[in-house]
């Protein structure tokens with residue numbers, strides 16, 4: 001069996017309400033986003049094997065901020081970025097409206113973004129917001145890794161079919177990754193995928209920095 005991948009030395013660095021407050025470092029970053037209640041805090045807790053990674057994000061007033069953590073994923077020093085959860089009700093036309101300007105800036109400016117982990121509840125098909133987000137990241141040439149949460153709630157016999165259906169709806173490549181914070185299923189696969197994405201980003205960062213022009217969406 002292969003050696004388990006682990007996360008160590010996780011520390012909260014800061015919450016940013018605007019892009020000028022993003023940390024000034026060149027660590028590769030993995031961002032986590034999804035609709036409120038999708039299971040983001042639970043996933044982060046399971047991946048890191050600790051509560052430390054999520055405690056801060058629950059502090060009132062911090063919920064609309066982009067929260068930066070620093071940690072070691074296997075042997076690579078990197079940032080984990082907890083994006084605010086977006087709401088249920090609105091069908092967004094623009095990321096700015098969906099998630100606010102600070103998140104729009106994050107995607108546009110952060111050259112070191114290794115991937116957005118887009119969490120989607122495995123029990124439902126991706127919504128328009130998620131389809132738009134996936135397409136938006138693709139346009140920006142940013143890797144986006146869908147992770148389908150709460151798979152323990154699906155009957156085992158239906159999991160594959162449902163996950164593939166959602167994956168195809170997004171137009172995503174590779175095998176769909178299911179995850180359960182309850183059973184820990186999927187943890188190793190998600191960590192292995194993240195390690196790969198972080199390594200790719202480290203290689204890209206060896207080249208001149210990627211500059212994404214500011215995008216005015218309206």
Ligand SMILES: Nc1nc2c(ncn2[C@@H]2O[C@H](COP(=O)(O)OP(=O)(O)O)[C@@H](O)[C@H]2O)c(=O)[nH]1
Pocket residue numbers: 034035036037038039040041042043085149150151152153179180181182183
């Ligand atoms: N059955 C099950 N419930 C989950 C799972 N992940 C999260 N939940 C539940 O879903 C709710 C929202 O989870 P949370 O992690 O706070 O979601 P967040 O708003 O995206 O951070 C909580 O009641 C969790 O206990 C999972 O993998 N399986």
Ligand SMILES: [Mg+2]
Pocket residue numbers: 040041042057
């Ligand atoms: Mg949460």
